Amino acid sequence: GNSVTQMEGPVTLSEEAFLTINCTYTATGYPSLFWYVQYPGEGLQLLLKATKADDKGSNKGFEATYRKETTSFHLEKGSVQVSDSAVYFCALTNAGGTSYGKLTFGQGTILTVHP
Amino acid sequence: DTAVSQTPKYLVTQMGNDKSIKCEQNLGHDTMYWYKQDSKKFLKIMFSYNNKELIINETVPNRFSPKSPDKAHLNLHINSLELGDSAVYFCASSQGADNTEAFFGQGTRLTVV
Numbered sequence: 001g002n003s004v005t006q007m008e009g010p011v012t013l014s015e016e017a018f019l020t021i022n023c024t025y026t027a028t029g030y031p032s033l034f035w036y037v038q039y040p041g042e043g044l045q046l047l048l049k050a051t052k053a054d055d056k057g058s059n060k061g062f063e064a065t066y067r068k069e070t071t072s073f074h075l076e077k078g079s080v081q082v083s084d085s086a087v088y089f090c091a092l093t094n095a096g097g098t099s100y101g102k103l104t105f106g107q108g109t110i111l112t113v114h115p
Numbered sequence: 116d117t118a119v120s121q122t123p124k125y126l127v128t129q130m131g132n133d134k135s136i137k138c139e140q141n142l143g144h145d146t147m148y149w150y151k152q153d154s155k156k157f158l159k160i161m162f163s164y165n166n167k168e169l170i171i172n173e174t175v176p177n178r179f180s181p182k183s184p185d186k187a188h189l190n191l192h193i194n195s196l197e198l199g200d201s202a203v204y205f206c207a208s209s210q211g212a213d214n215t216e217a218f219f220g221q222g223t224r225l226t227v228v
Binding site: 034036038041042043044045046049087089099100101102103104105107108110 | 119146148150155156157158159160163165170171205207209210211215216217219220221222
């Protein structure tokens, strides 16, 4: 079956530090990969996505590249802000078949950014 | 104009009670979902409906019964609530294709006492 593994948190950084949150996956076929963000007290929002190998998703200064050879989709940001404090989820869906967009999530990584 | 709205936002109830959570989406999507987030933030799918038909049921206890009166609504009814049902429940919708974005509601924090 599908699975997603994220680096354990929590992650605590100072403002303007470099961020990496590792994500690796196991899936059959050719999954689509996503990063979702959950701000305190809110639902999940899509941060970025990539649907095929070597695609790079980017949004709000965050980036992640779909690496099929290493089955990875690591999230990076060059300079974090206090407002980036949130829980970050790596997720996948299986392309094709009858999964109907069902998301398999990693365990989430709590990020706290201090001024 | 909220895309996916669920009510109530908070629900505190006693063990053994029956409760419902409602969800509505105004995005015109064909597919709706219920996800459960436990106390460690882990998210797992419970159910999925496509055009009012149940298509995914992830070995959820029979006490949980989803109902979709039309493709814009997916409600979750829970019978005989147990302490272990305490969690945040998220409704979501998408076009159902595997590379499209899912839109999530704000969540319902259920506390069973």
